[in-house]
Amino acid sequence: MDFIGANILSVSQFERVDIDRVFEVADAMGPYARREKVTRVLEGAILGNMFLEPSTRTRLSFGAAFNLLGGTVRETVGISASAMAKGESLYDTARVLSGYSDVICMRHPQEGSVAEFAAASRVPVVNGGDGANEHPTQALLDLYTIRKELEGHGRSLDEFRIAMIGDLKHGRTVHSLCKLLCLFGRVQVALVSPPELAMPEEIVDRLRKAGHQVTVTDQLEGAIAHVDIVYSTRIQEERFASQEEADRYRGRFRLNRDIFTRHAEPNTVIMHPLPRDSRAEANELDIDLNEHPSLAIFRQTDNGLLVRMALFALLLGVEDKVDHYAHAVRWHSRRNPV
Amino acid sequence: MDFIGANILSVSQFERVDIDRVFEVADAMGPYARREKVTRVLEGAILGNMFLEPSTRTRLSFGAAFNLLGGTVRETVGISASAMAKGESLYDTARVLSGYSDVICMRHPQEGSVAEFAAASRVPVVNGGDGANEHPTQALLDLYTIRKELEGHGRSLDEFRIAMIGDLKHGRTVHSLCKLLCLFGRVQVALVSPPELAMPEEIVDRLRKAGHQVTVTDQLEGAIAHVDIVYSTRIQEERFASQEEADRYRGRFRLNRDIFTRHAEPNTVIMHPLPRDSRAEANELDIDLNEHPSLAIFRQTDNGLLVRMALFALLLGVEDKVDHYAHAVRWHSRRNPV
Amino acid sequence: MDFIGANILSVSQFERVDIDRVFEVADAMGPYARREKVTRVLEGAILGNMFLEPSTRTRLSFGAAFNLLGGTVRETVGISASAMAKGESLYDTARVLSGYSDVICMRHPQEGSVAEFAAASRVPVVNGGDGANEHPTQALLDLYTIRKELEGHGRSLDEFRIAMIGDLKHGRTVHSLCKLLCLFGRVQVALVSPPELAMPEEIVDRLRKAGHQVTVTDQLEGAIAHVDIVYSTRIQEERFASQEEADRYRGRFRLNRDIFTRHAEPNTVIMHPLPRDSRAEANELDIDLNEHPSLAIFRQTDNGLLVRMALFALLLGVEDKVDHYAHAVRWHSRRNPV
Known part of the structure; x- marks a missing residue:
């Protein structure tokens, strides 16, 4: 360009x-x-x-x-x-x-x-x-952050592991980030969401065609177990088709200190596009991770x-x-x- | 001063x-x-x-x-x-x-x-x-634009021809422009509007006392035939006394490419105080003139x-x-x- | 610090x-x-x-x-x-x-x-x-103004006389100013308000403990008679407990040119935190003092x-x-x- x-x-x-x-x-x-x-x-x-x-x-x-x-x-x-x-x-x-x-x-x-x-x-x-x-500059700053955070980990944009969590259907930022990832090498991408808020097929296909290894799941714990980056986004309750669905998934995609400590590798990095709803009832990245060194949201x-x-x-x-x-x-x- | x-x-x-x-x-x-x-x-x-x-x-x-x-x-x-x-x-x-x-x-x-x-x-x-x-700076920039546009035409602020079109009764910009014109030499001014939206008498008198030649008409086509400048303003329908009046005059003061090409001299300059309502139903300078070199509205x-x-x-x-x-x-x- | x-x-x-x-x-x-x-x-x-x-x-x-x-x-x-x-x-x-x-x-x-x-x-x-x-910078600028205004009067922040007038109960600015005054020497403070809008006891105590001489009154005229500074604030009618109270005190804490000229020393300084309600019905510092040299509100x-x-x-x-x-x-x- x-x-x-x-x-x-x-x-x-x-x-x-x-x-x-x-x-x-x-x-x-x-x-x-x-x-x-x-x-x-x-x-x-x-x-x-x-x-x-x-x-x-x-x-x-x-x-x-x-x-x-x-x-x-x-x-x-x-x-x-x-x-x-x-x-x-x-x-x-x-x-x-x-x-x-x-x-x-x-x-x-x-x-x-x-x-x-x-x-x-x-x-x-x-x-x-x-x-x-x-929102292209958001995608660029996300990718730039991943690159910088990986530097100390012996990884690079051409070989790393990422889990994207939350509402992957409507999330403009995760869509754009996936498109940018297609420019790079071997990435392992875990897509974690309720089935009805899954990443659009078109984007999953692009990732696979670019040579990336894509996993689709609704199990947060397993997905964050072996990744370098966790990219968390919020699920708004009104996005579910019914209240029953909302009730079924409530809190299951909310990352907090307990889940992170028990399941993730210690130097896994946590990202989020912000703003974040810090109210107790939000299906959101928990504030009990605020002082955790893995939390990269303000570095973003x-x-x-x-x-x-x-x-x-x-x-x-x-x-x-x-x-x-x-x-x-x-x-x-x-x-x-x- | x-x-x-x-x-x-x-x-x-x-x-x-x-x-x-x-x-x-x-x-x-x-x-x-x-x-x-x-x-x-x-x-x-x-x-x-x-x-x-x-x-x-x-x-x-x-x-x-x-x-x-x-x-x-x-x-x-x-x-x-x-x-x-x-x-x-x-x-x-x-x-x-x-x-x-x-x-x-x-x-x-x-x-x-x-x-x-x-x-x-x-x-x-x-x-x-x-x-x-x-809105004095608007009047000054209009006059400055006229002066600049006339430069290539062998005319000057002391000898040129202008048609003002639209709602001349309520138009703050055309009133101020006319007052400024009174400081200059021989201007031919055509005032084109429905009778009930005509330029106030007081301003017409000032123009005449300043030695300018003023024509008052409701015929757009003739008025733009031999002028250096067309200064177009919008007519809002609610300005008419009745819906009948509005219906009678609808579109008759809307300058577009067809009318301009058929009636005006090729290097006549089109001005407008902006903003312009670009919706199809507006009684307004038409967007089909957007790329016309005569259109000076962005030079203004x-x-x-x-x-x-x-x-x-x-x-x-x-x-x-x-x-x-x-x-x-x-x-x-x-x-x-x- | x-x-x-x-x-x-x-x-x-x-x-x-x-x-x-x-x-x-x-x-x-x-x-x-x-x-x-x-x-x-x-x-x-x-x-x-x-x-x-x-x-x-x-x-x-x-x-x-x-x-x-x-x-x-x-x-x-x-x-x-x-x-x-x-x-x-x-x-x-x-x-x-x-x-x-x-x-x-x-x-x-x-x-x-x-x-x-x-x-x-x-x-x-x-x-x-x-x-x-x-609103600490307001209090600092008020104190700085007092210091500057006193300079020509042979007074200083360690020895001067001030009357505070109006709604002293809710006035954030007068509370803060009083706290700052406690850092200085012998100040004579007259607190002028309707009893129900009086300065909180806690602040009066602080002033007295700091060695200042405090007078509490609801009589404007006497209070402004021998002071260097009049600090005026507005009383909003809705602050009174009842309409009867509001009626009883209406206008009695409104400083104007007549009252000022008759009761205050000529070089007494008038201050106000602004904004001021200049409408005729407001219980407020009167605009007939606008050109008076004692008015320091714009110097503030x-x-x-x-x-x-x-x-x-x-x-x-x-x-x-x-x-x-x-x-x-x-x-x-x-x-x-x-």
Whole structure:
């Protein structure tokens, strides 16, 4: 992919060499994210951060990533704040707003809307999530996290074991992650869900065609027994066809410290796309794992900064100039990466 | 007008020499808006961008213009977000908030409110639209666009032909534009609307007293036949006195590619204040003209950046220093002006 | 207190030496707030300005203070905009968002929530108000204002006279101010309120134990007769137990020009925490004092910038470097402190 001026709309755009390039640049962003250095490479550049559907975490991550490269952010939150609500087309919006920015991140509740916007935009557009469709930077940061976490384990993206748990039918993040995994070597994938919330056949087929070994199960305990990564997602009760189904499976896909300690290998890594419902009744990754060193969920969000910085640097063609415009940070930072 | 420290509240403040000055400075802003150069002239300056009524386009245009001069933006969107909703006076708000900014842009739903705010503010205030009253920067960018578009046509602001179409009774933008036209030479103005949505007599009189030749008609086709500029605005059905009237005029003021091609001169320029309702049922500039080179509506919004940059530079007295604090842009920009 | 990396959650954290240090640094911020100089000391630093409950004034004051030190601001307004609404814990939010900022200001509607957030945050957190609990920077700016206003009067924080008026039972600001006063010498405090809205006994006791002379009264006129400072707060009618009570006290705690001129010493200073309800029916500081030189309410908000700049500088350990990274301002500022 030629990154300069490109739109980032889907994980399907990426070939292996592109992933490698993004991750290489992301690695180089560490000193800036850890606040050892400050760069002015994007001084004067404007990010249009358009969140027509709210998403505090993703919005702030994109904005902070751009700031960390020295750029400036102009923001829009909520679709009611926009002329779109009064019949303005995405075409008009894109033509106008792309005159005010150098790159645009957009989240929009409707599938396909970001691609439609990008087609009319005069500047690169990054998809920050368009409904149930795509959220490519989430998939990239998940993959980047897996790569980093595996480093100490003698494993790599070309040979590791992962269990994906929860609602695999509706989970946009696990779908995208599986698509990216197809670019890599021999992965053992355990798909753990109630049958009615199983991973779509089409994605299972893609994994198998890519040479991966796929297991489908509804037994959490066995599936997490011999994996490097557990990727947990929430099951919302209303996703079940009936209350009986919901009752049958309640809590059976909820990972907690007891189950993890009894069944998983000690250095297995726990991931989650966040946000997580921390209320007691949620079918969710349990908070009793909060201080467990295996819990990588906050390392994931920290990595999100690196990956988004890398994408901005590549789209604007400054990845080799970041260090040239850098100087040491002037304040005492307490910020420690997780 | 002495621009330094002035408030920009109304088009009535401007004399011809002021317009010339704003446009001259706007011309000089081109390299910054096209991202060839970056300036730090307003480094450390703060724009208070107060949109107590939402307007994504105008808000982002003001904010980006300030950023392009190197300044920083603090923003407020929506009146409910404000203590005003709990009985705070505009006086108090202005006295407090003007301590946090170096210049303030304000949009407010009530006529006269921005002037009231400005009277108590300790820093210059730019009216970003106060209800049905004024939106002076829109009028300035419209006039600036006309001037620029005429350049290649052997015409000038002192001798050209314009047709204004649509709801001329309620259209704040066409009213303000007409007032500004009164500062210039011989303009032929065709006012095209249903009789009940005609331009107010007071404005027609001002145009005539200024020496312009004014035609009033409800026939779109003839009116656009020999003009340099077509300025189109929407007619909302609810503006008609009765459904019969609405039915009688439906679509007759909607400019589309067929009508334009058959009746207008080839290099006639099409303008519109935006936003535009792109839904099929709207009485609106048709989207089948989207790719037509005559369509200047996105050049208008691009010009808005230049005009707003010029105003900020003049109000803060830095118009002659912009280049002194400039350097070449460091990233690869795909942004091309329309 | 060791300021570097500290959280600012409560006025109770401050000892006298800390107050002195904050005020000393605040004094040094004057040239930046008056726009004589611009500093880059926090270039590249990011403030996460999280206002989960709206408060335009406080939000903009924090943001502008950070900008005045050269830093960048990422903002969130409103709790609905947040995943918290969907069950995300403060713990998760803090762990994630503290990866995107170098310091966080948070306002939250619930008491104790900011401390809970701070406990999980990886960067310093400043409490911007947590329900009825604390708003420490307001108390600091009030005290700083008193100190500054007394300077010309031959008084000091260790010997002056203050009357606090209005709803002293529910007023978070007067409670916090009283706690801070306990760090200082001989203060004469007149507490003026209807009996049912009196200052809590616990706070009166603290003042007396600190050596201050406290008078409790419901007579405004006498209480303001011989004081240096009148600190006025609003009484909301719904705070009274019955309509009879409300009727009995209506307007009796409303300070206006007539009462002030007849009863107070000429150079007595009038303060108020703002916002103020300027509607005629409010039991509130009257707008007929707006142009009176004794009215310090806008000097208070101006001072808020200085105090917040000082806190940011101290928390990030740059208070001695601000001048080193400074240069003269480049634009013509009309901004004059009140």
